[in-house]
Amino acid sequence: MTRNSVISTRWPVVKLGDVADLCLGKMLDANKNKGRPLPYLRNPNVHWFNVDTTDLRMMPFEEHEDDRYALRAGDVVICEGGEAGRAAIWDGRISNLKFQKAIHRVRPASELDARFLVHRLMADYLSGRLADYYTGATIKHLTGQDLARYRFPLPPVAEQRRIAAILDKAHVLRAKRSVALAQLDTLTQSIFLEMFGDPILNPNGFSVRSLIQLVEPSRPISYGILMPGPHIESGVKYVRVVDMKGGAIDLSAIRRTSDEISRAYRRSLLKQGDLLMSIRGHVGRFAIVPKDLEGANITQDTARLAISGASPVFVRECLRSPGVQRWMAKHTKGVAVRGINLSDVKLMPIIVPTNDQQRYFTNAATAVDLLREVEMAALQKANVLFASLQHRAFRGEL
Secondary structure: OOHHHOOOOOOOEEEHHHHEEEEEOEOOOOOOOOOEEEEEEOHHHEEOOEEOOOOOEEEEEOHHHOOOOOOOOOOEEEEOOOOOOOEEEOOOOOOOOEEEOOEEEEEEOOOOOHHHHHHHHHHHHHHOHHHHHOEOOOOOEOOHHHHHOOEEEOOOHHHHHHHHHHHHHHHHHHHHHHHHHHHHHHHHHHHHHHHHOOOOOOOOOOEEEEHHHHEOOOOOOEEOEOOOOOOOOOOEEEEOHHHEEOOEEOHHHOEEEOHHHHHHOHHHOOOOOOEEEEOEOOOOOEEEOOHHHOOOEEEOOEEEEOEOOOOHHHHHHHHHOHHHHHHHHHOOEOOOOOEOOHHHHOOOEEEEOOHHHHHHHHHHHHHHHHHHHHHHHHHHHHHHHHHHHHHHHOOOOO
16 A cells, blocks of 8 residues: 555545646756746745745746746746655746746646645655655656646645644744754854854964864774664664754764674764764764763764864864865765765864863853754754644644
C-alpha cells in the first residue's frame, strides 16, 4: 500500500487536475526564444507561502505566449524540481510577470481555495506522501502529469478557508521564530566584525597564528569515524555535519555507534568546549561541544579542534568571518564532494587579540547563544503545534 491510499475519506477525494488548470512554464533557450524581454519566476524565487521578487531575471516572450505564461493574483506557483512541491500564492504585485519551466502555474477552480491547496501540499511534503508523485531516481521532479493526478480530500470551500486561516496563524508563529533565529545567527558575527574587523585584512594589527598553534598538542586536529555502522541505542554518541546548526549542535537526532568502533577512533573523542568544523560536503560549519557530548565522537566529515590557546567561541567566530570563509573556499577541493584537507585546516590564520578582549567578546557571544537556545526551543514547540494542527485539520478534526 502506498501513502497515496492513506488519506482521509471523510471528504470526497479529488485529483488536482480535476479542480484546477495546470500549466508548466516556458523553457529557457537563448537560441530559440524570441520576443520582448519580460521578468519571470525561477525555482529559487518560490518559497513556502512567499514569492521572492528581489532577484528576477528576464526572458523573451512573444505576444502569442502572453496568456499561456501569464500569472494572475491568486494563482498558485509550484516548484517542479529542487524541493519539488514547494508552493506559494502569487499576489499580483508585478504586472506581466511570467514563469519558467521549473515552475507550475496552478489556477484553482471555484471549488478549491488556493491557501488550502498550499497548506495541503506542505503537509504532504513534510509527511513524505508527496514523494509518491515524484519522477526520477536521484533528482526528483514533479511533472505536470504527476501533479495533475495528485489526490487529496476536498472539504467544502467554507471549511477549506477555515482550515487555511487556522494553519496560517500557526505558520506565522513559526515564521517569526525563524526570522528571530536568523537575526541572532548574524548578531554574533556582527559583534565580532565590529570589535576586531576582518581577520584576513586585520585592520587592528593583531598578532596572527596558524590554527594548529592554538590547539592542545596532546589532542591534535583530527577527523573522525569512517563508517559508524547502524545506530546502536546504548552505543557511543557521534556528531554528523547535519547535526551542526547555527554554531551549536542539535541533540535531537544524535546517533550512536558501537563502543568497538568508537575505540578505534579514540583520537577524535570529544570534550566539553571542543570546537568542531565540517570539512567535507558543507565545508565551514562550526559548533561548540556541550557537556552532553563529553566522550562522544565525530564522523570523517568533521574535524575536532581542541582549542587551548584562545577562547573557542572567539575562534569559532573568527573562522565564520567572511574573510576566513573566503580563505577556506580557496583551499576547498573536489567536484562531486567538496572538502578541505587537514593540512590546510592547520594553517588557517587566526588573529589573537588580548585575553581581556577575547573574554569580553565571549561573554557577549555566549549571551547571544543562550538567546538562540531559547528561540530554538520555541521554534521546536511551534513546529510541533503546526504539525499537530496539520494532522488534525486534514483529518477533519479541527
